[in-house]
Amino acid sequence: MTDSPHILITGSTRGIGAAIVEALTGRAARVVGHGRTDGADAVGADLAEAGAADRLWERALERLDGRIDVLVNNAGVFEPIAVDAPADEWQAAWGRTLQINLQASADLCRRAVLHWRERSVAGAERGGRIVNVASRAAYRGDSPAHWHYAASKAGMVAMTKSIARGYAAEGILAFAVCPGFTMTGMAEDYLSSRGGDKLLADIPLGRVAAPQEVASTVAYLALEAPPSMTGAVLDINGASYVR
Known part of the structure; x- marks a missing residue:
């Protein structure tokens, strides 16, 4: 990888994404983030819309002078839908979650692979890195209101x-x-709504992870992990689920 990698991070305006930006900025990397609206260091795109990921890639590529070396797929939603909800609401919830969490990530991974192949053919530096932020739910499952979330994250791991x-x-x-x-704000809301003490009792470490802990792991994979680690899936869950 080049000494000064160009990095695209989705879902970078808050929580884990913001911590990832902080962890990578200043480490010999040019970083472009992503949010719902444009900003000085972020490209705006609503990943719930079909085709938005491709538009995000093109705009980020322009900001990064035609080269992206690392893609971090972090954007995601965690929205409940009851099993007894009306069928149209159920299907809409599944469609939205799979579109944002999985399809948009897949679209960006596809663009990254094609970009790196094109650069290799042109004689530029070979290859690049993808880091996908999935979830413990990919392996353990999630609540009765979050089948779709768990399915989307399992898809990210398989991808x-x-x-x-x-x-x-x-x-x-x-x-x-x-x-x-x-x-993050999303977890805080969930903990308060579902009974935080009971949920924390299921985490041997006794606390939830800090965004910086996830970000430091992402930064390691993005910049330092040896090539032989490719395909690795790293857990950050306080031993609440051990594979």
């Missing part, structure tokens, strides 16, 4: 492994991290 196996010979590396509860 990561497929990319790692399919493109390692081309220098294209893929990793995933699977956080459990992380102290």
Whole structure:
């Protein structure tokens, strides 16, 4: 990888994403983030819309002078839908969650693979890195109101492994991290609504993860992890689920 990698991070305006930006900025990297609206260091895109991921890639590529070396897929939603909800609401909730959490990530991974292949053909530096932020739910499942969330994150893990196996010979590396509860606004709301003490009792460490803990792991995978680690999925869940 180049000494000064160009990095695109989705969902970077708060929580884990903001911590990832902080962890990577200043480490010999140019970083472009992503949010719902444009900002000085972020490209605006609503990933719930079909085609938005491709538009995000093009605009980020322009900001990064035509080169992206690392893609971090962090954007996601965690929205409940009851099993007895009306069918149209149920299907809309599944469609939205899978579109944002999985399809948009897949679209960006596809663009990254094609970009790195094009650069290799042109004689530029070979390969690049993808880091997908999945979830403990990919392996453990989630609440009765979050089947779709768990399914989307399991899809991210399977996609990561497929990319790692399919493109390692081309220098294209893929990793995933699977956080459990992380102290962001989303987790705080969930903890308060579901009974925080009871949930914390299920975490041997006795607390949820800090965003910085997840971010430091993402930064390691993005910049330092040896190529032989490609395909690795790292857990950050306080031993609440041990594989």
